[in-house]
Amino acid sequence: MVLDHLPVCFYAQICSSELLDVTSEGISFHDDWPYAIHLLGHLYVDDCDSARFLWKTIPSSVKESKPEVVAAWRIGQKLLTRDYAGVYEAIRGYDWSQETKDMVAAFSDVYRKRMFQLLMSAYSTITIRDLALFLGMTEDDATTYVVKNGWIVDTASQMVTVKKQAFKREQKVDSSKLQRLAEYVFHLEH
Incomplete structure (x- = not known):
């Protein structure tokens, strides 16, 4: 699956679609699936429920062997608990791979803009x-x-x-x- 040069908002949709296609054909999840990017894609489009569902379906072996997946989910956890400062801490608290850095940067930017809009409307x-x-x-x-x-x-x-x-x-x-x-x-x- 090629994810380069696509608008960030399509990552979650493409990953979810591909994952459904793979599982509908009876093929099991594999360790090479871009789970971190998939999770971040859901967070980017502000779909924490889908990110939570995805997290629950990720095999334990992947969670144990891929710290970047756990780091991506840590951002989701902070979002779900409305720990606004914690979201940034989770972003800065991991040394993201080259493949994931752009997605994390895009999420960070859109999240900051959401927070700015929230502040503008609430305060x-x-x-x-x-x-x-x-x-x-x-x-x-x-x-x-x-x-x-x-x-x-x-x-x-x-x-x-x-x-x-x-x-x-x-x-x-x-x-x-x-x-x-x-x-x-x-x-x-x-």
Whole structure:
């Protein structure tokens, strides 16, 4: 199975599909399966349930002989327990293989963006220390990161004021367009 040069979001889907094909043909799991990449692919697309299911199906012999698979699952465990800082610790706490480094870097980037969006929607102010934990950065790097996004830092109080994203108003759809769409769908069904 060739995984090079594919968008990261397709890794989990491709791995799951290939794994189903292999098992449906009566072929057992093999030690060469890219379990770490498969797990990371599910985590990348924010599908922790599929990652957990995959982890449960991985043979014990693989878990015992492939520490990178265990390291990938450690990230999943941190996600499931909402240990935000622990996710970054799990990422940095393992010396990833060359084949897995790009996937880990891509996951780390998308995870940081998710955390930034979470902070933006959940907080109006946050301490620089907590900000750094959520973003997996040093306090200086986290401060620089959010200032670039328009947040305001008060170094005296060590607090950051979150810049809320402007909400876009939904465009109202003309009822005549909805009627035509409904008629078209009805025509297709009959």
